[in-house]
Amino acid sequence: MDTSIRKIYNPIQKDHVTFLKTSAETDGEYTLVEVELADGGGVGLHYHKTYSEKFDCIEGEVQIALGKKMRILKPGESATAEPNVNHLFRNRSGSPCKFLVELRPASEGFERSLQIGYGLANDGQCKPNGFPKDKLALAWLFDISESNLPGWMSVLEFVLRKQAKKARKKHIDKELIARYVRF
Structure with a gap:
């Protein structure tokens, strides 16, 4: 597979993500x-119900919140957010950092949501906060990434999941996949 298409850039967040192994390549492992x-x-703060997320720092410093810590x-250091554990990651070091993120089991939805979200950002279809301007696209991306909101914000999930169904009915999912998913 061509490695150049495996590296995506988000001009709003000013970060790169390179796909080293996908769900298809690891049989979902x-x-x-x-x-x-x-x-x-x-x-920002979120959690996943179906997969763990392990962070391995390669260069610089990355902040990882797990629960309240x-x-x-x-x-050389790592941290793992097990399923249902609130977590976030951020860089406040003053310089760029590089780290690996491993999801177990794999998540094709996560992989697609990154490609589509970064594609929308490159096409000017995102707000300054990085969220897609199209509310149905936002809801569907939230849904396929299997992300969940903690605490009182979880009340918004019902609306987002309902909007994600509407996006599917309008075939917004198929349009976004055809336009942005390259692998």
Whole structure:
């Protein structure tokens, strides 16, 4: 597989993700990506019900919150968010960092949501916060990434899941996959 198409860039978050192993390549055992995260970048608090997310720092420093505990990972250190554990990652070090993210089991939805979300950002179809401008696309991407919101924010999930169904009925899912999913 051509490695150039496996590296995607998000101009809003100013980060790169390189797909090292996909669900298809590991028979669903795991997904492995390398993230190059700019200072100030990251993903807010969330959790997954169906897979764990392991973070291995390669260069620089990345902050990982697991539950209520914040850790700063340096090269050679790792942390794992087990299913149903609230977590986030971010870079506040003043310089870029690089780390691996391994999902077990693999998540094709996660893989697709990154390709589509980054594609939308490159096409100017995202707001300054990185969320797609199209609310149905946002809801569907949230759904396929198998992300969940913690605490009081979980009340929004009902609306998002309902909107994701509407996106499927309107074939927005098929349009986004055809346009942005390259592997």
